Amino acid sequence: MRARGCGLFGLAAVAMLTAFPPPPARAQDFPLRPLRLVVGFPQGGPNDILARIVGAGLAARLGVSVAVENLPGDSGNTATAAVVSAPADGYTLLLAGPANAINKSLFDKLPFDFLRDIAAVASIAREPLVLVAHPSVPVTGPAELIALAKAMPGRLKMASTGSGSSPHVSGLMFASMAGVEFDIVQFSGGGPALKGMIEGEAQVMFEPMSAAIEPVRAGKLRALAVTTAGRSRALPDVPALGEFVAGYETSAVTGIGAPAKTPAGIIEKLNREINAALLDPAMKTRLENIGSDVLAGAPADFAALMSAETQRWARVLKPNIPR
Secondary structure, three states: OOEOOOOOOOHHHHHHHHOOOOOOOOOOOOOOOOEEEEEOOOOOOHHHHHHHHHHHHHHHHHOOOEEEEEOOOHHHHHHHHHHHOOOOOOOEEEEEOHHHHHHHHHEOOOOOOHHHHEEEEEEEEEEOEEEEEOOOOOOOOHHHHHHHHHHOOOOOEEEEOOOOOHHHHHHHHHHHHHOOOOEEEEOOOHHHHHHHHHOOOOOEEEEEHHHHHHHHHOOOOEEEEEOOOOOOOOOOOOOEHHHOOOOOOOOEEEEEEEEOOOOHHHHHHHHHHHHHHHHOHHHHHHHHHOOOEEOOOOHHHHHHHHHHHHHHHHHHHHHHOOO
């Protein structure tokens, strides 16, 4: 069944962003005050982690602070709606990710069109998701997990970071393609889901590498597979899920967006400084250490990438996700 809407979208948050719009900004003067980077998921998840890394790098480049503001709700739609409604002056930005590409196929009625109403500023990274299991689950790889799930249909609990999130649809796609069934446990974001996994509230989940890698390295969770076509340099001993489920491949793409009518000069300046921050050796190493492949590029490159991701998820969702 298709979702029919996305709630009230944090109307108070939108009002705060729009109540006192500043005078139009000029690229040569920008920025004159701190920036806000809005994230549609709670603290501690992959979107929040990437936003804080890139926000710190951008702040160093621009000489003003970049405040990360978490507005969780409705699979990231609350945050997107807030940024769509914000002044188009470059001071309010969106951490855009897989949910934005997925939601167009999941929700019948959204008060915005992401590809139309959010201007692409810069891509950040592409990263695999990791299929992880609680250490109590007696499996060490995907084949054993599939066999266990078939022996216990619907009894293994799979954590989801929210209906329609990348981990959610990646898990549903895996279940469909592998011919297994899980009991989906919904959490309010990546951070709460990881906490629940570690505490044994669920037994398996898909989570982007940036958030999953720390508990995997600490032995709190066991990595069974990565979702990209090949193995990840960050976890080279972990197989690709496609080695066990033919044709399975997915990844998480993130970047920065702004309200659609943001002046081109400001977008170009933000893009230039974000790319410079991403290519700084220290930041590049930091992102690679959490399994992210840096994606520096022009605004048009990120726009084309998000359009392609939206089309790809539409093709994936139709045959593989129960409605």
